[in-house]
Amino acid sequence: MITFAFQTSILLALFALIEPQQVAVDPVFEVTSPTNERTYPPNQRLYVTIKLHTQTQISAEGTQSTPQATSTRASTCVHIDSHDTPSWCGEVLSDATPSHETVYLSGYQTAALGEGAHALTLRGDPRTLYIFTIEQPTMEISSFGSPAASDDGASSLSVSLTLRNVNPHNPYDYCLLVDFIPTCFPLTATSEQTVNIKSLPRKIKTVISPAIIDRTSNKVVHFGKIYNLVSDADAASSNSVNPFQLYIDDIDTHLKPNPRNRNQTHTHAHSASQKCKDAALTVPMSWPSIACALPTLEWGMYSQNGEDGVLLFLLLWVFGYEEIKDVKYLEFGAEDGGEVNTRLLRELGATGVLFDRSYENPKINLFKHAITPSNINNLLTAHSSTDINVLSVDIDFNDYHVLKAMVDGGVLNLDGLKIIICEYNSHLDPTEKKTVPYSADPGRGWDGKSRYFGASLGAFVDLLGPKGFRLVHCDGNGVNAFFVNRAKIEAGWQDDEFFTTEEIFRPPNFYNKGWSYPDKVGENVWQYT
Incomplete structure (x- = not known):
């Protein structure tokens, strides 16, 4: 006697012969950057853009039909040349999902490869072999x-x-x-x-x-x-x-105004505003002409974004330094000192001190310290950094609290300080004045994945304004804000605010690619200043 269970199993097997089966196949990757059409300079990031085309093979009664994408993610590793150790490993998302942040090799990794042709392959996909060239123009x-x-x-x-x-x-x-x-x-x-x-x-x-x-x-x-x-x-x-x-006189009749932020998702709103149209480029310079031109002066050699050009211009034209070597600086959150806002000053002969919680290098005055509001003023005294001209703050989380301790502490000579550069959270409304609550727990810092870090631009304006510092610029990538000492700039420049905080503010456009960070899942507490 045939049981009901056995009859059911036969029916299911027959239906299986009729219904198409989905059989997973290996993921198919496509690398769209780097390419062999252009060359890539050493000491700059090498962006690696990977697309995923994961497919399934549909078959019925031995016939095949067009593959259809079903999976949305797959893991792989990037290998350069014959190196066993991958340059990057992670998850790649398919075209059907929101865009995945392009991975990149740091300038140190790229420089270590050396000039010439190189091969890029992906683990798990033997079909990928891309040749690119590193060459220094x-x-x-x-x-x-x-x-x-x-x-x-x-x-x-x-x-x-x-x-x-x-x-x-x-x-x-x-x-x-x-x-x-x-x-x-x-x-x-x-x-x-x-x-x-x-x-x-x-x-x-x-x-x-x-x-x-x-x-x-x-x-x-x-x-x-x-x-x-x-x-x-x-x-x-x-x-x-x-x-x-x-910028407006032609070189051999060909030069035109040439701001380099052409591919930005967010344009410099105030550079094209009616205010700038009305602010003629006067002789001698006026504050409106400077404020309108700062977005076009961004370029960076050692800075993460275009801070080098803005900083050197402010020092030279606004504060009148004949010799950059006369500048004294302090920067913390410097990592190994390679990609920082003050390195170009150092290369041009300026002197100063760098702090970082994980790195030290006496050759460049880089000292290993975990910076907190309670120890920063003692560190300034211990490292003879109470009289500086340029201050750069980038610690990714407690920036507001440490900077407040410095400007309120009475140790830092605010009169001699000309320029403050601080990283602000461009995901936040610039009219709001809020920051993450201070946390002394190292594990409580920025997670590197979300927009929960630092403080709003409005919070820094509210902190530094009463101390005599005026917001003059935010870089086009929405990372760093520049403040200048009002008392140290030419009379007449500091009287007219010209631009509001909202007009100077720039939203997230990280690495000039329109990137930003998502909201943090879970606890997301803000403290209003």
């Missing part, structure tokens, strides 16, 4: 012509350049940094080129250097030798020419 000044005087009291200068490893597929701007202000020009040759700089600022000493800037990230991929050009102008005429004329 260079642009050096081979000679200067004789300066020619112009009717407006300025001078023009002919500069001959020698370029190497220039790839037309690279999204680079070729520029001369005149007093650290980028003056960019179209590329007309791959080896020799002559450029004429018009309206050269007549300073006692004009600094000029060639630079190649990646417009997709505002990162300097090449920084040439710095030349000091001594003019016969006297000190009284040192600001007789507005340096921003370098």
Whole structure:
């Protein structure tokens, strides 16, 4: 006698022959970056973009139909060349899910690979083999012509350049940094080129250097030798020419205003506002002309974003430093000191101190300390950092609390402090004044995955405003805010606020790719200041 259970099993087997079966197959990955069309400079991030096409094979009675995507994620590892140790391992999401943050190799990893061709493969997918090339483009000044005087009291200068490893597929701007202000020009040759700089600022000493800037990230991929050009102008005429004329005067009739944040998700709202249209580029400079131009001055060689260009400009043109080596700085949250806001100052001869909870290096005055509100003022005294000109704060969580302890502590000389750079939480409404509550627990810091960290821009404005510091700029990636000492800038500049906090604020646009962080799951407590 055939049992009911046996009859059921036969029926299920028959239905199985009729219904299509889904048989999982190996994931299929596609690498869209890097590519073999362009070259990648050492000492810069190498972004690796991986797409997932995981499919299932549908079969019925021995026939095959079109594969259909079913899985949304798969794990893999990125291997470079024949290295057994992967450069990155993690989960890749499919096209059907929200975009996964592109992974990248740090500048240290890329530089360690060396120049030349390299192979990229993915674990679990033997079909992926991508060849990319690391190559350093260079642009050096081979000679200067004789300066020619112009009717407006300025001078023009002919500069001959020698370029190497220039790839037309690279999204680079070729520029001369005149007093650290980028003056960019179209590329007309791959080896020799002559450029004429018009309206050269007549300073006692004009600094000029060639630079190649990646417009997709505002990162300097090449920084040439710095030349000091001594003019016969006297000190009284040192600001007789507005340096921003370098942006609106053509170089050989080709140069146009050239802000490099072309691929940003969020544009610089105030750079195109009616306020800036009404604020003519006056001679001598006015505060409105500076405020309108700061977004176009962003470029970074060692900073994470475009902070290098803004910082050097403020020091040179707003505070009038003839020698960067006279600047004293302090930065904490510096990690190993490689990618920080003050490294370019250090490379140009400035001196200062770096703090980090995990790294130390006496050669660059990097000291290992876990910074807290209770110990920061003692550390300032112990490391002779009470009299500084530039302060940079980036500790990813307790920034507001530590900075408040510094400006309220009575140890830091606020009169001598010219510029404060602090990381703000650009996910928060700039009109709100709130911060994460202080936590002394190391495990309570930023989790590296969510938008629960730091403080709002409004909280920092509320803290530093009464201390005499004015918000002047937020970088285009929505990471760092710049404050200047109102008492130390020229009379007339500090009287007119010109822009509100909301107008200066920039939303998240991390790595100039429109990235941001999601809300933190679970506890998410804020403290209003």
